Amino acid sequence: MSKKKNAFYAQSGGVTAVINASACGVIETARKNKDKIGKVYAGRNGIIGALTEDLIDTSKESARDIAALRHTPSGGFGSCRFKLKSLEENKREYERLIDVFEAHNIGYFFYNGGGDSADTCLKVSQLSKSMGYPIQAIHVPKTVDNDLPITDNCPGFGSVAKYIALSTLEASFDVASMCATSTKVFVLEVMGRHAGWIAAAGAMASDENIDLPIIVLFPEVKFAKTKFLKAVKEKVQKYGYCSVVVSEGAHWPDGRFLAEQGTRDAFGHAQLGGAAPVVANMIHEALGYKYHWAVADYLQRAARHIASKTDVEQAYAMGKAAVEFALAGKNSVMPTIKRTSNAPYKWTIGSANLSRVANVEKMMPASFISKDGFGITKRCRTYMEPLMRGEDYPPYHKSGMPKYVQLKKVPVTQKLKPFKI
Amino acid sequence: MSKKKNAFYAQSGGVTAVINASACGVIETARKNKDKIGKVYAGRNGIIGALTEDLIDTSKESARDIAALRHTPSGGFGSCRFKLKSLEENKREYERLIDVFEAHNIGYFFYNGGGDSADTCLKVSQLSKSMGYPIQAIHVPKTVDNDLPITDNCPGFGSVAKYIALSTLEASFDVASMCATSTKVFVLEVMGRHAGWIAAAGAMASDENIDLPIIVLFPEVKFAKTKFLKAVKEKVQKYGYCSVVVSEGAHWPDGRFLAEQGTRDAFGHAQLGGAAPVVANMIHEALGYKYHWAVADYLQRAARHIASKTDVEQAYAMGKAAVEFALAGKNSVMPTIKRTSNAPYKWTIGSANLSRVANVEKMMPASFISKDGFGITKRCRTYMEPLMRGEDYPPYHKSGMPKYVQLKKVPVTQKLKPFKI
Numbered sequence: 001m002s003k004k005k006n007a008f009y010a011q012s013g014g015v016t017a018v019i020n021a022s023a024c025g026v027i028e029t030a031r032k033n034k035d036k037i038g039k040v041y042a043g044r045n046g047i048i049g050a051l052t053e054d055l056i057d058t059s060k061e062s063a064r065d066i067a068a069l070r071h072t073p074s075g076g077f078g079s080c081r082f083k084l085k086s087l088e089e090n091k092r093e094y095e096r097l098i099d100v101f102e103a104h105n106i107g108y109f110f111y112n113g114g115g116d117s118a119d120t121c122l123k124v125s126q127l128s129k130s131m132g133y134p135i136q137a138i139h140v141p142k143t144v145d146n147d148l149p150i151t152d153n154c155p156g157f158g159s160v161a162k163y164i165a166l167s168t169l170e171a172s173f174d175v176a177s178m179c180a181t182s183t184k185v186f187v188l189e190v191m192g193r194h195a196g197w198i199a200a201a202g203a204m205a206s207d208e209n210i211d212l213p214i215i216v217l218f219p220e221v222k223f224a225k226t227k228f229l230k231a232v233k234e235k236v237q238k239y240g241y242c243s244v245v246v247s248e249g250a251h252w253p254d255g256r257f258l259a260e261q262g263t264r265d266a267f268g269h270a271q272l273g274g275a276a277p278v279v280a281n282m283i284h285e286a287l288g289y290k291y292h293w294a295v296a297d298y299l300q301r302a303a304r305h306i307a308s309k310t311d312v313e314q315a316y317a318m319g320k321a322a323v324e325f326a327l328a329g330k331n332s333v334m335p336t337i338k339r340t341s342n343a344p345y346k347w348t349i350g351s352a353n354l355s356r357v358a359n360v361e362k363m364m365p366a367s368f369i370s371k372d373g374f375g376i377t378k379r380c381r382t383y384m385e386p387l388m389r390g391e392d393y394p395p396y397h398k399s400g401m402p403k404y405v406q407l408k409k410v411p412v413t414q415k416l417k418p419f420k421i
Numbered sequence: 422m423s424k425k426k427n428a429f430y431a432q433s434g435g436v437t438a439v440i441n442a443s444a445c446g447v448i449e450t451a452r453k454n455k456d457k458i459g460k461v462y463a464g465r466n467g468i469i470g471a472l473t474e475d476l477i478d479t480s481k482e483s484a485r486d487i488a489a490l491r492h493t494p495s496g497g498f499g500s501c502r503f504k505l506k507s508l509e510e511n512k513r514e515y516e517r518l519i520d521v522f523e524a525h526n527i528g529y530f531f532y533n534g535g536g537d538s539a540d541t542c543l544k545v546s547q548l549s550k551s552m553g554y555p556i557q558a559i560h561v562p563k564t565v566d567n568d569l570p571i572t573d574n575c576p577g578f579g580s581v582a583k584y585i586a587l588s589t590l591e592a593s594f595d596v597a598s599m600c601a602t603s604t605k606v607f608v609l610e611v612m613g614r615h616a617g618w619i620a621a622a623g624a625m626a627s628d629e630n631i632d633l634p635i636i637v638l639f640p641e642v643k644f645a646k647t648k649f650l651k652a653v654k655e656k657v658q659k660y661g662y663c664s665v666v667v668s669e670g671a672h673w674p675d676g677r678f679l680a681e682q683g684t685r686d687a688f689g690h691a692q693l694g695g696a697a698p699v700v701a702n703m704i705h706e707a708l709g710y711k712y713h714w715a716v717a718d719y720l721q722r723a724a725r726h727i728a729s730k731t732d733v734e735q736a737y738a739m740g741k742a743a744v745e746f747a748l749a750g751k752n753s754v755m756p757t758i759k760r761t762s763n764a765p766y767k768w769t770i771g772s773a774n775l776s777r778v779a780n781v782e783k784m785m786p787a788s789f790i791s792k793d794g795f796g797i798t799k800r801c802r803t804y805m806e807p808l809m810r811g812e813d814y815p816p817y818h819k820s821g822m823p824k825y826v827q828l829k830k831v832p833v834t835q836k837l838k839p840f841k842i
Contacts, residue, residue: 011598014599015595015598015599017591044601045601045602046602048601048602072594073591073594073595074591074594074595074597074598075598075599076598078597078598078601079598079599080599080601080602080603081599081602081603082602162821165821165822166726166822166823167720167723167724169822169823169825170438170494170495170719170720170723170724170725170726170825171718171719171720171723173493173494173495173723173825174436174494174495174719174722174723175719176495176499177432177436177495177496177497177499177500178435178436178496178500178501178502180465180466180469180499180501181466181467181469181501181502181503182501182502186718186719188720204822205822207820207822209818209820209822209824210822210825210827274698276716277695292718292719293716293718294715294716294717294718294719294720295697295714295715295716296715296720297592297607297713297714297715298591298592298595298596298607298713298715299588299591299592299609299715299717299720301595302588302591302592302594302595303588303591304591305587305591305727306726306727308821385820385821388820388821388822389819389820389821390821391814391817391821393812393814396812397630398810399628399630399806399809399810400583400586400729400806400809400810400811400812401586401587401590401625401626401628401630401631401809402587402590403630404590404591404594404631406631
C-alpha cells in the first residue's frame with residue numbers, strides 16, 4: 001500500500017444550495033495535490049457510506065462534472081441524518097470505520113455539515129488517540145441555519161438569506177398590488193428551528209431603497225398574540241397591507257411551536273411545518289383581512305438559481321481550506337470565515353478546534369433583534385448584507401432549465417464483509 | 422379640449438412577474454406616438470381607479486422608471502378584483518365611467534388582465550354603441566393560469582412555469598440527497614384553479630437532460646387515491662424518492678377540492694390553499710414515508726428574478742401592440758400571440774375579438790396529459806418549452822437585492838364629485 005493516503009469526503013445533514021461548492025473545493029484542491037494526496041472517496045449518503053463501505057470513486061468523475069458541482073444545489077453524493085454515538089456506546093461502529101479506512105488506505109476525513117456533524121467529525125478525529133488509527137479529520141462548515149459557533153457565518157446561509165429576502169420582496173410587491181380590494185396580508189414560513197437567522201433575512205427585503213411593511217416572528221422571541229395582531233393592524237392601516245415572515249421555530253410562551261406536526265427526525269428534533277397557515281388564520285379571525293400564505297420549505301435551501309456570490313465563494317473556499325489544513329498536518333479542526341472588515345466587506349480563513357464547535361448552537365445576538373421583537377437592527381443589517389451580496393448564476397440549457405450535474409457515482413470495489421448499522 | 426385623446430390603462434386580477442412589462446410596452450409606445458395620443462392615465466387599483474376618478478399621471482414618471490417596470494414584478498399601479506356588472510344591472514357605473522373619461526378626455530382604454538377582465542373590457546368597448554360615448558377598448562392579455570382562448574399562450578405563464586419547473590428540479594435534487602435516511606417525498610402545491618397549465622410545468626423539471634420521479638396532480642383529472650399512492654410507492658422503490666406537484670385545483674371525484682378553505686374571492690371563486698399538506702399526510706399515513714411540503718403561493722407569480730425571456734418579450738410586445746391597435750382605429754380586440762413555428766420557435770402578433778375572449782376559459786388539451794393522468798406528453802413539452810426559454814435577469818443593487826421600481830404615482834387632479842362603488 002502506498003504511503004500516499006486517500007481521502008474520505010462526505011456530506012451530512014440537511015443539504016444547501018452551496019454544499020456541492022464545498023465538495024468541488026475539496027476535490028479540485030485534492031486533485032491539484034496529487035503528489036501528496038491519493039484519491040478522494042466520497043461516502044454515499046454521508047457517514048453511512050463509510051460504515052457500509054459504500055464509497056464513490058470521485059476520480060471517475062470528469063473535471064467538468066466536478067466543476068459543475070460548484071453551481072449545483074443539494075448533496076451530490078447523498079447526505080444523511082445520522083449521528084455517531086459515543087465510543088462507549090457503540091465501539092462496533094468505530095471499529096468498522098477503522099476497518100473501512102484501513103482497507104482503502106484513508107488518512108484524511110473531510111466531513112461537510114453542521115453542529116451535529118461536527119460532533120461526528122470530532123469523534124473520528126480522536127480515533128488516533130482512542131483506537132490507535134492515524135487519521136486527520138477536518139470539518140467543512142455547512143448549514144442554512146447559520147448556527148455554527150466561532151465562524152463569522154456558515155456557507156449555505158447567505159444563499160438562503162438572499163432567497164428569503166428576495167421572495168419576501170417579490171411577494172410584498174404582489175400583495176401591495178392587490179390590497180385595495182383583495183389580499184391584505186401575506187405570510188411566509190421559513191426554516192430555522194432555534195435560531196432566527198433565516199427569518200431575519202425576510203426583514204432585509206425592506207431597506208434604504210424600498211420601504212416595506214414586514215413583521216418577523218423569531219424563534220428567539222416568545223409569541224405575543226395581542227401585540228402581534230396590533231402590529232399587523234398598524235401596518236395594514238399605514239401601508240394598506242403587511243407581510244409576515246414566520247420562523248418554523250416560532251413558539252408560544254409555554255414553548256409549544258406555533259405548528260408542530262408531532263413527528264421527529266433521526267436526530268430527535270421535532271419536525272415542523274405549518275406555522276404560516278396558523279398565523280394567517282389567526283389574523284383573519286381577529287382582523288378579518290384576506291390573506292395568502294406560502295411555505296418555502298426545501299425551495300429556500302435548494303435555490304441555487306439565485307445563490308449569493310459571497311456564499312458560493314466562501315463554500316468553495318472552505319472546501320479548499322480543509323484540504324490545505326489536512327496537508328499542513330492539522331487534525332480536529334474546522335476552517336472558519338473571519339470577517340476582517342465591514343466596509344468594504346473583507347474576510348479571511350481562520351481555524352477552529354472541533355471541540356469548541358461540536359454541539360454548540362450560535363443564536364442570533366439579542367442586539368440583532370429590534371426592541372419590539374418584530375424586526376432587525378442596523379447591526380443585523382450590517383452583518384447580513386455582505387453575505388447576500390452578488391449573483392452567481394448557474395449556466396442554462398437552451399430549454400430554460402439550469403445545467404445542474406448528476407454525477408456518475410461509480411462505486412469503489414468493496415473489500416470487507418457487509419456491515420449492519 | 423384638444424382633439425388628441427388621452428389613454429387610460431389599468432391592471433386587473435391577480436398580478437404576475439411580467440404584467441408591468443406590458444404596462445411598460447403600453448406607456449413607452451404611447452410616448453413614442455405623442456403626436457397621436459395624449460397622456461396615459463393609469464387607474465389606481467385597476468378599474469376602481471376609473472370609477473373613483475383616482476387616476477395616476479404616468480407622464481410624471483421618468484423614462485428610467487417606466488423602463489424599470491419591464492423588470493419589476495407585481496402591478497405597479499395597483500390591481501383589483503372587481504368585475505363590472507351588466508349594463509342593465511348597473512347603468513350607474515357605466516355612466517360614471519363615461520363621466521370620468523369625458524372629464525379627462527380619454528378615448529383609449531387599455532385593460533390588462535385575464536378572462537374576467539376581458540369581460541369588463543368588452544363592456545367598455547361597447548360604450549360607443551350602448552351609451553354613445555366614443556372609446557376604443559383594447560384588452561392586454563395577462564394571466565399566470567394561461568387560460569385565455571385564441572392566443573397561443575398568455576404573458577405571465579412562461580415565467581411562472583419556469584419558476585415551478587426550476588423549483589421542482591431544485592427541491593427534487595434536495596430530496597434525492599436526503600432520501601436514504603430521511604425525507605422520501607416532497608410535495609409542492611402550485612396555482613391553477615381549473616386549468617393544470619402551472620402544474621404541468623412541474624413535470625418539465627424532468628427532461629432529456631435529467632430524469633426525475635415526478636407525479637403531477639392536475640385539476641383536469643379526478644383524484645384517484647389508490648392509484649396515486651401506488652404510483653408514489655413505485656417511484657420511491659425505483660428512485661428512492663418522489664416529488665409530487667399538486668395543483669390547488671386538484672379535486673376528489675365528487676368535485677370537492679383536496680383542500681378548500683371555505684372562503685371566496687370577489688369574483689366568487691373559492692379561495693384555496695393547503696392541498697400540499699393534505700397530500701403529504703395522506704402519503705405518510707398510507708406508506709410511512711417521511712415528507713416535506715411547500716406551498717409556493719405568491720412566490721411563484723411574483724418571481725421576476727427568474728422570469729422567462731420569452732415571457733418578458735411577449736408581455737412587452739402585447740402592451741406595444743395594444744397601443745398600435747388603438748392607433749390603427751381598432752376597438753374591442755385583444756392582441757394575441759400566434760405561434761408560427763415550433764422548431765425554431767417563432768411567433769407573431771395576432772388579434773382576437775373580445776366577444777370571443779371574455780369569460781371563455783381554455784383548459785389543457787387532453788392530449789397534453791399522459792395516459793396515467795400523472796404526467797405530461799411530448800406534445801405538451803413541445804408547447805411549453807419555448808415559453809420558459811431564456812433568462813431575463815433584473816439588475817441588482819450592490820446589496821444583493823434586485824432594483825425593482827416603486828413609481829411615484831402622482832394623482833391627476835380630480836374634476837368630479839366623489840363616487841361610491
